[in-house]
Amino acid sequence: MDSSLFDYDLPQERIAQEPAPVRDASRLLVVHRKERKIEHRQFSDLADYLGTGDSIFRNNARVLPARLFAQRPTGGAAECLLLRPANDDGLQWWTLLRPGKKLPLGSTFGRDGLFQAFVEEKNEKAEYRVRFELETHNSVASLAEDLGKMPLPPYIDREKSDQRDEADKERYQTIYASAERSVAAAAPTAGLHFTPEVVSKLQAKGANFYDLSLHVGMGTFKPLQTERIEDHQIHREIYEIPESTQKALRESGGSRKVCVGTTSVRSIEDYFAKTDKIVSGNFVAEAGIFIYPPRAFAGVDALITNFHQPNSTLLCLVSSFLAPGEMDGIEWLKEIYAEAIDRKYRFLSYGDAMLIL
Structure with a gap:
């Protein structure tokens, strides 16, 4: 067909x-x-x-409010989209990373006083396994609940920091x-x-x-x-x-x-x-x-x-x-x-x- x-x-x-x-x-x-x-x-x-x-x-x-914004050691921006846990301890996740070319295996990104993340594996779907070290939360999911942005579809236009973010957390949820x-x-x-x-x-x-x-x-x-x-x-x-x-x-x-x-x-x-x-x-x-x-x-x-x-x-x-x-x-x-x-x-x-x- x-x-x-x-x-x-x-x-x-x-x-x-x-x-x-x-x-x-x-x-x-x-x-x-x-x-x-x-x-x-x-x-x-x-x-x-x-x-x-x-x-x-x-x-x-x-x-999950799965979009996390962070910085690379150079000061450049990094964006991590959490897809699913990679193990049972809640500290390793399969993710999508942006910019992918500047976050190769072995690279790091994070936010001071909150977390550091280590890029450890890439699969055939261009997904990255990332290990998190947390300073203020006991799981990546709880970190995302506090700091994350809703993973709205690409056809919904939002700025990195948008006044509608909090409303999206409620309305993009049943x-x-x-x-x-x-x-x-x-x-x-x-x-x-x-x-x-x-x-x-x-x-x-x-x-x-x-x-x-x-x-x-x-x-x-x-x-x-x-x-x-x-x-x-x-x-x-x-x-x-x-x-x-x-x-x-x-x-x-x-x-x-x-x-x-x-x-x-x-x-x-x-x-x-x-x-x-x-x-x-x-x-x-x-x-x-x-x-x-x-x-x-x-x-x-x-x-x-x-x-x-x-x-x-x-x-x-x-x-x-x-x-x-x-x-x-x-x-x-x-x-x-x-x-x-x-x-x-x-x-x-x-x-x-x-x-x-």
């Missing part, structure tokens, strides 16, 4: 640089697949569409992100629109929420880089599905299984592909699944998602969900996106939402 099928023209002014003033004031484009029609609502109206018996699955991964799951390098952005009020309305109507954790990596922003979809090397991400969530996924009956975001879809579809039973405790695996048309879905009946970048694997997934098992979803998604652009919806991570029923 030609990857150019997933390209479209996204005007720069439609890329949201800040979230809506209130989370659930985001707009909501509702797609009714059977009737092939769309509606234009607000996210606060979500309970008009979901409720009795619906099982809502959400990714509770928390985003309200249900778990402190024990600070494992994401990017937010599961479909969940950013939820408020306690929206959750309460849904629960009052009989919906139930279930958590899982997918360790969202920077690969989520990697565009399609091959002429044929089938040749694209999809990124891999660890996920965890608790036993209670597994049971809800395998319950029979007429209730709908609603996914909040593509990360939840990715986890659930990979889970169903790998096991046909409930695993005691947590089911932990690495998602290497690439979802594109034509594909049927094993564990998802409805999807809440944001509007995604051109030439992205996320577009492949959403177009597949619009028309499971068929190819029609590709052109239909372009039509929906064209109307959203015309109606001035806000796109990408801080943008508006879409509900596909």
